[in-house]
Amino acid sequence: MSGFLQAIERGLYQLAIAIFLAILVTLGASAPASAAKVDDQFRNWLQSELWPEAKAKGISRETFDAAFDGIKPNLKLPDLVLPGEKATTPQKQHQAEFGSPGAYFAEKTIGAVVAGGRARAATNGSTLAAIEKRFGVPGEILLAIWGRETGFGAAKMPYDAFEVLGTKAFMSTKKEFYRTELLAALEIVERGLAPVGAMKSSWAGALGQPQFMPTSFLKHAVAYNGGGRADIWNSVPDTLASIANYLDHYGWVKGRGWGFEVTVPTAVSCSLEGPDQGKKIAQWAAMGIKRVDGKPFPASELKAEGFLLMPAGRSGPAFVVTPNFYVIKEYNNSDLYGLFIAHAADRIAHGDSNFSGSWGAVGGLYRSDIAALQRALEAKGYDVGSADGLPGFKTRRSIGTWQAKNGRPATCFPDADLVAVLK
Template identity: 35%
Template sequence: MLYPVPLRHSLICLSLCLLSACADQQANQQNTAASATPAPSTAATASKPSNADVAPAQSFAQWLAQFRQQALDAGIQPAIFDQAFAGVSPDEAVVKADNSQPEFTRPVWEYLDGAISAARVRRGQAMLNEHATTLAAIEQAYGVDRQALVAIWGMESSFGQFTGDKSVIRSLASLAYEGRRPAFAQTQLLAALQILQHGDVPSSQLLGSWAGAMGQTQFIPSTYNHYAVDFDGDGRRNIWTSPADALASAANYLRSSGWQQGQPWGVEVTLPESFDYALADADIRKPLNEWRALGVKNLPPDFAQARASLLLPAGYRGPAFLVLDNFRAILKYNNSTSYALAVGLLSERLLNGGQVLAKWPRDDLPLSRAQRIVLQEQLSSKGFNPGGVDGIIGANSRKAIRSYQQSLGWPADGYPNQALLQKLISTL
């Protein structure tokens, strides 16, 4: 049978991906620091397609002149702007990092192996003791549990050891000039100039990651402007070198995101046989007592009316969790379920808990980006709308997967794996 050209191209790419999956998976087995995560953001942004080979339509000098006028119109003082941009030129390393998309996404169990390493747990426990007085005061002021703050601190910067050494102004200017999300980068660049104008930090010390995330809690500039606090009382909001300011700022952000003091982030649970896995949807929230009535076991005795969602991070073959408000607050800090799960488990591990009892399906090979695109294309061709073909398995793609799984009579857990992909392409 002769397939349409786009489909033939996808299938050729898929065949190559399947042949090289084992080799690529081996390259993917790197337990890198889990601190390399997106910074908290207060606004959703849209990305434009990456095309590193297309030159910008105007020179950097032309772009800078236009942006200078916009910044001045927004209230930035000319002297502040000119000092911040003195000698600034595009950083090609930043643009390259922005345009680099990993071919494979690490499975959640590999991510957790790196995030909750024994060394990180020991260091976090030492930080709990060393900063006990400060953490107690922050907990009292903001109602955020100290172990959660220390877990985020460890995830974001390895407890202040790795905060980034790139000029935030130069990085964001590079991204605003020729990055994938210029409007978002320009908004953050303006926020960074407001930080300088406020006087919290000189431009020489306004340092962060290539993406512009700053300090020990890796705030982006707009998040800093809204939520950073001066907790040590020195007159400056210093999330770079003051653990008190950094931790209190994170607590302020989490409180604003709905953190409930003393409530668990979630709990590992056991599901009954013949359970309806389609209930594993972040949009479905039921009180814990309703989950109990459905046969879910190992629920905490308290918080019966707390509303929880069922999370199956590795599908029905892996561990199951009921997650509550605090999990959702962590997601607002970083919208990744793997990240939020790591923070939750690490916070418990710091208190000698947090052991996952169920086994992870470590025999599952992750789908490459090309394979995820083919999966989305095939779901769409069969009438199951994944919401776009971009290789990102988001909420819409999971809903489409659930619907397709239900049509097959499979457990509808919304989890994309090699077996699902093979079934999709075998029915062409």
């Protein structure tokens, strides 16, 4: 009988081993691809998918091979989806704290741009004047963007653009976007606009001192020095002229500024904010909106269109901006970015002067809180733009409209009480 039991035990043991090995095989089949396997898949993708498309667009085999010589996927880049894995909705940013917009204008940051801009305004005065004459964009705007983007060229571009763009085109969460940019980067080399070795970028694939994506390089880069090709990595005149050309292409209106800081009476609803609710500046003035410096709006501006901008609703400075402000935003689609550039440019040109209005006690929420508020407003029929956890102008004015309809003071900015009520 004992022998019979031993046989059973041996059989169970062997069965357990077999099950264990089967589990290992299954896990191995479903596990994320190893780095070596990803490399092989990347090389296969290059040859079987990307090369035919590049060839059809006029890219030579020589250029293609030179661009990807020794290139492997950089698995340390953000927003990647490894082969064998499914894309998931990123949650980390929704758990990030959302603070006061005023933090974006920390004096350490803006002061460095202003000081650096003033120094370079002196050393590049004739170049800036000539560029402004050609493109219509004031030199202080160009300096502010140059300083904000790369610290006037001090920020080095540590990545190979083909490594970054290739990795992201192969397996990022925005593969189609990066595939377009990768093909544009190949076109830059093919046309002799930059050699492969010069194609250095940021972690996002942005090139040179102006931080142009390759498609923007092809559209906007200027060989201002007359060298035949735009060197936005090393040439200051090319960098400044390329930024000016970019803004000019997006509609910079020569002779107009970006806008004015103003005071907005309580009788004027903060929900009137936005680039789709413009009025003649004379109309804003007739509603009681005034410049904070006490000066009247320039006579040349009164018949022109302006837009209300209140980045923190009633809890921060307010502005009447011109279409040029929204041209600045084409560089980076953020109200705060546009305002940073505009404010830094003013200080470069006219001296230190902070905003007259102060940033109130706003913030302290998580982006997930604001996203929940946005979804609640969407459910009520409001257009918040996107439930992304960031209170853009559509979210701000939707908040103000809801508050007014529900007997609350219109602040046009999220707070903890509002989140609790609407959630």
